[in-house]
Amino acid sequence: xIKDIVIVGGGTAGWLTAGILAAxxxxxxxxxxxxxxxxxxxxxxxxxxxxTWPSLRDTLRRIGISETEFVRRCHASFKQGSRFNGxxxxxxxxxxxxxxxxxxxxxxxxxxxxxxxxxxGTPFAEAVxxxxxxxxxxxxxxxxxxxxxxxxxxxxxxxxxPAFAALLREHCTAKLGVRLITDDVIDVLVEDDGxxxxxxTSNNGRLAGDLFVDCTGGKxxxxxxALGGAVRDVSHILGNDRxxxxxxxxxxxxxxIASQTTGTALSAGWVWDIALQARRxxxxxxxxxxxxxxxxxxxxxxxxxxxxxxxxxxxGDARLIKFQSGYREAPxxxxxxxxGMSQGFVEPLEASAIVMIExxxxxxxxxxxxxxxxxxxxxxxxxxxxxxxxxxxxxFLKLHYVLSxxxxxxxxxxxxxxxxxxxxxxxxxxxxxxxxxxxxxTDALEIFPAASYxxxxxxxxFQTQRRSVLRRRxxxxxxxxxxxxxxxxxRKLISxxxxxxxxxxxxxxxxxSRV
Amino acid sequence: xxxxxxxxxxxxxxxxxxxxxxxALGDAAMWCPSFPHxxxxxQPYYPIVFSKDAATGGFRPxxxxxxxxxxxxFLGPSSDWGAEYIPLAIRMRPFLIGRSDNGAGGRQxxxxxxxDHPRVSETDGxxxxxxxxxxxxxxxxxxxxxxxxxxxxxxxxxxxxxLEELDLIEPFTLDVTLNDxxxxxxxxxxxxxxxxxxNLDQQALGRLQxxxxxxxxxxAVASLSQFRxxxxxxxxxxxxx
Numbered sequence: 001x002i003k004d005i006v007i008v009g010g011g012t013a014g015w016l017t018a019g020i021l022a023a024x025x026x027x028x029x030x031x032x033x034x035x036x037x038x039x040x041x042x043x044x045x046x047x048x049x050x051x052t053w054p055s056l057r058d059t060l061r062r063i064g065i066s067e068t069e070f071v072r073r074c075h076a077s078f079k080q081g082s083r084f085n086g087x088x089x090x091x092x093x094x095x096x097x098x099x100x101x102x103x104x105x106x107x108x109x110x111x112x113x114x115x116x117x118x119x120x121g122t123p124f125a126e127a128v129x130x131x132x133x134x135x136x137x138x139x140x141x142x143x144x145x146x147x148x149x150x151x152x153x154x155x156x157x158x159x160x161x162p163a164f165a166a167l168l169r170e171h172c173t174a175k176l177g178v179r180l181i182t183d184d185v186i187d188v189l190v191e192d193d194g195x196x197x198x199x200x201t202s203n204n205g206r207l208a209g210d211l212f213v214d215c216t217g218g219k220x221x222x223x224x225x226a227l228g229g230a231v232r233d234v235s236h237i238l239g240n241d242r243x244x245x246x247x248x249x250x251x252x253x254x255x256x257i258a259s260q261t262t263g264t265a266l267s268a269g270w271v272w273d274i275a276l277q278a279r280r281x282x283x284x285x286x287x288x289x290x291x292x293x294x295x296x297x298x299x300x301x302x303x304x305x306x307x308x309x310x311x312x313x314x315x316g317d318a319r320l321i322k323f324q325s326g327y328r329e330a331p332x333x334x335x336x337x338x339x340g341m342s343q344g345f346v347e348p349l350e351a352s353a354i355v356m357i358e359x360x361x362x363x364x365x366x367x368x369x370x371x372x373x374x375x376x377x378x379x380x381x382x383x384x385x386x387x388x389x390x391x392x393x394x395x396f397l398k399l400h401y402v403l404s405x406x407x408x409x410x411x412x413x414x415x416x417x418x419x420x421x422x423x424x425x426x427x428x429x430x431x432x433x434x435x436x437x438x439x440x441x442t443d444a445l446e447i448f449p450a451a452s453y454x455x456x457x458x459x460x461x462f463q464t465q466r467r468s469v470l471r472r473r474x475x476x477x478x479x480x481x482x483x484x485x486x487x488x489x490x491r492k493l494i495s496x497x498x499x500x501x502x503x504x505x506x507x508x509x510x511x512x513s514r515v
Numbered sequence: 516x517x518x519x520x521x522x523x524x525x526x527x528x529x530x531x532x533x534x535x536x537x538x539a540l541g542d543a544a545m546w547c548p549s550f551p552h553x554x555x556x557x558q559p560y561y562p563i564v565f566s567k568d569a570a571t572g573g574f575r576p577x578x579x580x581x582x583x584x585x586x587x588x589f590l591g592p593s594s595d596w597g598a599e600y601i602p603l604a605i606r607m608r609p610f611l612i613g614r615s616d617n618g619a620g621g622r623q624x625x626x627x628x629x630x631d632h633p634r635v636s637e638t639d640g641x642x643x644x645x646x647x648x649x650x651x652x653x654x655x656x657x658x659x660x661x662x663x664x665x666x667x668x669x670x671x672x673x674x675x676x677x678l679e680e681l682d683l684i685e686p687f688t689l690d691v692t693l694n695d696x697x698x699x700x701x702x703x704x705x706x707x708x709x710x711x712x713x714n715l716d717q718q719a720l721g722r723l724q725x726x727x728x729x730x731x732x733x734x735a736v737a738s739l740s741q742f743r744x745x746x747x748x749x750x751x752x753x754x755x756x
Binding site for chain 2: 143144145506510511512513514515
């Protein structure tokens with residue numbers, strides 16, 4: 001029987017996993033699962049402003065947190081996608097969007113036919129969908145009358161990670177029946193069969209459990225430390241290994257709150273810019289091979305001078321974070337499952353961290369073995385799925401770099417095809433003749449669907465040959481009708497949606513209704 | 516367009532207000548706002564539902580008179596209203612509530628009037644002012660009515676907020692098939708969530724009770740049987756046509 005789950009680590013990964021398991025498996029009831037979370041009193045949460053995917057809305061509803069409370073407590077703002085500045089050439093006007101809304105159904109109209117039917121010079125994302133236009137106007141994704149978690153247009157959030165962990169902790173312990181033990185784990189007791197029998201703690205003695213979840217971040221106390229699982233290093237593909245993170249205030253209380261994460265390319269990496277309610281989280285992700293820390297701080301200062309109020313903050317104020325992109329090929333070993341940074345971490349481009357936590361915790365919850373006899377089968381299934389996802393993430397992130405024409409050594413190094421994943425090479429070859437399709441990404445819960453690849457490819461000016469034999473979905477007439485529809489929808493949404501800041505202020509003062 | 520003015524016995528000395536009810540008097544509306552303290556009187560005739568305010572996102576209760584925009588099934592060929600109890604918000608027309616400083620730091624209620632309302636006349640209807648400027652008995656009644664509406668309006672926010680907090684509001688859709696076979700759908704309104712209401716714990720019930728909302732909530736639930744009444748009225752119109 002599997003009855004006792006012990007989660008080690010109280011960051012976003014630990015508390016999201018606890019919340020999902022406890023809500024799904026009725027931890028607040030005697031006949032439900034027992035969920036215990038051990039949180040060290042001494043480990044600070046690694047938290048910068050973080051971006052998420054729209055899946056978080058379902059996850060929060062699943063664990064029973066109100067959206068109003070979430071937005072208020074986590075200083076959250078609404079995210080409708082990403083904007084990439086200067087990734088192709090760095091010239092003025094070089095930017096593209098990767099919005100959450102997909103182009104129209106490709107069975108009805110081919111995205112490239114649609115793009116060609118739009119007025120000359122329209123960027124791909126603006127031709128095939130209305131959401132980039134909403135981002136350019138800093139629009140909210142819903143109205144004040146839209147119920148909690150419902151959307152007018154698809155959206156996720158920017159959030160303050162430590163505040164998010166605090167909200168989850170309170171909700172899990174007060175409402176969902178999660179037992180919190182504030183203590184340090186000093187030893188992991190491994191049995192002969194490779195399963196963990198219990199944890200030795202400083203003040204609470206030995207904690208036994210049937211299944212352990214390692215959410216201890218980069219330390220990987222159980223999966224790495226005690227069980228010795230190996231990490232697959234992908235730093236030869238994604239070479240960024242440093243981040244300089246800083247918080248910047250808004251110039252005025254009424255400054256626009258951007259509707260997307262903005263990633264701006266610099267000489268040896270890129271800067272994230274994440275708008276929260278009262279401040280922005282900004283950070284330079286770079287490769288130490290191409291840039292030393294002093295130079296990186298200077299570049300960050302130059303960026304801040306362009307976008308933040310004069311004198312408010314500079315590169316010297318930033319906190320340095322070192323990392324290496326990689327993931328565990330076997331995040332589930334015996335009765336230990338790694339979720340969060342203990343499972344893997346790649347650079348923050350495209351905000352994969354929290355969505356990977358959600359997907360892992362949901363899969364663990366949905367497939368939680370009833371008995372230890374089926375642990376190994378569950379582990380095999382989980383590991384296969386996790387490896388598939390990490391491979392896709394690495395490929396998709398790499399795609400952002402390989403199409404760049406920037407001259408700096410960092411960007412030129414990405415042109416080296418020896419560091420391109422094989423599958424990405426094949427797909428890029430294929431995409432010269434046809435756009436990304438769902439046949440390229442066949443998982444039922446694909447993190448980045450074909451549309452995401454199309455937004456990046458055509459945002460970066462990738463050329464797909466024009467077909468000489470036309471299919472029904474290439475028909476120009478139908479494409480023009482879709483262009484008209486998108487234009488009309490765009491106009492309607494721009495007039496019907498308020499600014500991001502106005503919606504957030506409404507939520508702060510009045511809240512959203514649940515129905 | 517509405518043209519609002521504070522009522523006074525100089526500019527408006529000659530004004531009269533047409534009473535009675537009819538489409539020509541501006542009553543061809545599908546609903547009017549309602550107030551919890553009148554739910555008991557409303558429920559024998561009108562379904563009480565909620566709508567969401569587009570500006571604030573908050574809920575407010577309505578009394579329904581019809582099944583589609585502009586339809587008021589309580590109007591007939593005569594100038595009578597087809598029910599014993601007429602909602603406050605209908606009876607107050609064409610008057611409005613204004614507020615001004617009372618000089619002591621507070622706000623006082625004033626009687627305003629919509630001068631463009633079809634009820635306003637200089638030739639027929641009830642006089643507002645007496646010959647030397649005093650309030651007519653009709654205007655005195657109106658003042659009392661407005662005071663009642665004002666009190667009701669003050670409580671709407673608290674009422675809706677508590678219902679929302681207790682999850683007592685749910686979306687509502689009604690598919691209607693009339694005797695002539697025509698079909699329609701009423702959507703976009705909200706009603707009291709009965710399942711939730713019947714499973715409230717003692718503490719939640721106590722809060723409704725203490726706030727004086729327990730009776731209105733049950734009256735709103737009871738009022739939903741009046742959808743049958745609206746459909747019957749509509750079918751009757753089809754026959755009479």
